[in-house]
Amino acid sequence: MKVLILANNDVGLYKFRKELLEELIKENKVYICLPNGEFVKDMVNMGVKFIPCELLDRHGTNPFKELQLISFYEKVLKEYKPDIVFTYTIKPNVYGGMACSKYKIPYVVNITGLGTAVENDGIMQKITLILYKMGLKSAQKVFFQNTENQNFMLNHNVVKGKYDLLPGSGVNLKQYKVMEYPNTDTxxxxxxxxxxxxxxxxxxxxxxxxxxxxxxxxxxxxxxxxxxxxxxxxxxxxxxxxxxxxxxxxxxxxxxxxxxxxxxxxxxxxxxxxxxxxxxxxxxxxxxxxxxxxxxxxxxxxxxxxxxxxxxxxxxxxxxxxxxxxxxxxxxxxxxxxxxxxxxxxxxxxxxxxxxxxxxxx
Structure with a gap:
């Protein structure tokens, strides 16, 4: 299968989802679409294909750029024709979800945190929740990382389909082993x-x-x-x-x-x-x-x-x-x-x- 991953940065994808990438590439062709960064080379060396996405500004709110990002995701979907898409963080979740929904491509969303725009009351919260409803409406599954985020989105009727709770990104217990506790003067x-x-x-x-x-x-x-x-x-x-x-x-x-x-x-x-x-x-x-x-x-x-x-x-x-x-x-x-x-x-x-x-x- 062709698996496309949409994310907003390379650091989180490599450090917290490396084990998933390793499992995926065993039997699937895996593409990552995100801004370039120092860990992209490491992921490419693992065997994934890199699609640069320099339009994604994590903190930007320019409506014109946001529309450009949706259009870019649509072009990526048409060119690479993935069988399933995994999205992480708000903009890939929302705009990637909209693009997948348009082309009826299965996609799985990971709510890695609500962000200040959603957590704080006001006009930005209302706008963001509307966008989230549009982005998540056709998701195959929505993953949450804590029950508070899950309950908030359910109470605001953002998620209508299947959802599940993850233990965050989890931790690699082989990589992060028990270290001897320091017994020093400091x-x-x-x-x-x-x-x-x-x-x-x-x-x-x-x-x-x-x-x-x-x-x-x-x-x-x-x-x-x-x-x-x-x-x-x-x-x-x-x-x-x-x-x-x-x-x-x-x-x-x-x-x-x-x-x-x-x-x-x-x-x-x-x-x-x-x-x-x-x-x-x-x-x-x-x-x-x-x-x-x-x-x-x-x-x-x-x-x-x-x-x-x-x-x-x-x-x-x-x-x-x-x-x-x-x-x-x-x-x-x-x-x-x-x-x-x-x-x-x-x-x-x-x-x-x-x-x-x-x-x-x-």
Missing amino acids: IDFVFIARVMKEKGIDQYLDAAKYIRKKFPNTRFHVCGACEQDYQSTLDSLTQQGIIQYHGLVKDIAVIYRISSCTIHPTYYPEGLSNVLLESCACARPIITTNRAGCREIVDDGVNGFVVKEKDSQDLIEKIEKFLAQPYETRKNMGLAGRKKVEREFSRQIVVDKYMKEIKESR
């Missing part, structure tokens, strides 16, 4: 995310300033590309010795290895946090917010701690609570996280559900 906290306000970077930096002064043996790492205007702040705090900014880290296992705890103070509309899944798989405790996409992964006091959204003081208190734990307790929290992802979040679950959709479309 305690290292890590923030791994796109550097943007909604990911809780302000709260993390506030905590780093306070904790570093009170506990000099702590280290605060920031890993991720700047998507908003934080570069000068990160550079300044690095020069002051408050944080260590690593930029976008290609081999994130290096960071997990030194980490004592992953801090993910996000209030962004997540699907299911891959950073938290990977951290738990590596047997690292986590500190994260009580919101959909995060709360499913943390058992408060067992494999980490829960913090309030947008609350620097609460984050500081939870970090201090973590620091007060004996070494063995911190280590056991990490091992409890590993057991949790083994039970509930294996990536093989995701691969199996997608392969089932392939069979049903034949």
